Amino acid sequence: MIIRSVNYVGSFSKEEDCPKEEIPEFAFIGRSNVGKSSLINMLCGKKDLVKVSQTPGKTRTINFFRVNDAMHFVDLPGYGYAKISQQERSRFEKMIFEYLAKRQQLQCVFVLIDSRHTPQQLDLDFVNRLGELQIPFALLFTKADKQGRSTTDKHIALFKKEMLKSWEALPQLFVTSAVTKLGREQLLAFIEKIAKRAD
Ligand SMILES: Nc1nc2c(ncn2[C@@H]2O[C@H](COP(=O)(O)OP(=O)(O)OP(=O)(O)O)[C@@H](O)[C@H]2O)c(=O)[nH]1
Ligand SMILES: [Mg+2]
Incomplete structure (x- = not known):
């Protein structure tokens, strides 16, 4: 898929306000x-x-971008940010899950996982909740430029192993880097394929 146009649509704090x-x-x-x-x-x-920010918790709303006048990319706030109050954290969580559960147009959720780390319970829990809600998702292992390929592969293998304890099949998986653009072509091809199928 070639990106011809991207337009910022808006930022929303509830699913019902989204386009x-x-x-x-x-x-x-x-x-x-x-x-x-x-x-x-x-x-x-x-x-x-x-x-983008050095400080975690930068994105606090549901942000919509219109791509090629044909689809939306949605940037969501992060989960599991420790330095905000419990009250604010549950507000974010409610906002995210309301969006995920209600959104009919949603074709695929890309769950980003930091490829520098061994499997984190928080990520496994999140993926399991998506499973319970029957929301289609794919895994993206990010920041792959930060270490050698063998370390990335080891962390991915460990994540798969953890998932296979409760899942029969594994989702589609991509390795990415925002610095080297690794994974860009594969991911755009995947998005195009799903978008076509949805038409
Ligand atoms: N080396 C490297 N750094 C990255 C990569 N992706 C993001 N970063 C850095 O990681 C930090 C966080 O990036 P963001 O894109 O703001 O992360 P986010 O998930 O949107 O963060 P929140 O909105 O706070 O949840 C920034 O300092 C980025 O420059 C990557 O692929 N490689
Ligand atoms: Mg962000």
Whole structure:
């Protein structure tokens, strides 16, 4: 898929305020600071379409981008950010799960996982909740430029092993880097295929 145009649509704090238009939608989710906003910028070929920050918890709303006038990319706030109050954290969680559960147009959720780490319970829990809600998802292992391929592969193998304890089949999986653009072509081809199927 070639990105011809990307337009910022708006930022929303509840699912019911999100655009009603029924075009295929792809959401990006993952723990705070995993690289969601950077990945959307990388996919769209724009440096600062979405704000990126050193400080976790940067994205606090559901942000819509219209791609090629044919689909939406959605940047979601991170989960599991420790430095906000319990009250605020549950507000974020409610916002994310309401969006995920209600959104009919949602074709696939990209769950971003930091490839530098061994499997984190928080990510496994999140993936299991998606399973319970029967929401289609794929896994993206981010920041692969930060270490050698063998370390990335080892962390991916461990994640798969953890998942296979409760899942019969594994989702589609991609290795990405917002710095080297690794995974961009594969991911865009995957998105195009799903968007076509949804038409
Ligand atoms: N080396 C490297 N750094 C990355 C990559 N992706 C993101 N980063 C850095 O990681 C930090 C967080 O990136 P963001 O894109 O803001 O992460 P986020 O998941 O949107 O964060 P929140 O919105 O706070 O949940 C920034 O300092 C980015 O520059 C990557 O692929 N490689
Ligand atoms: Mg962000």
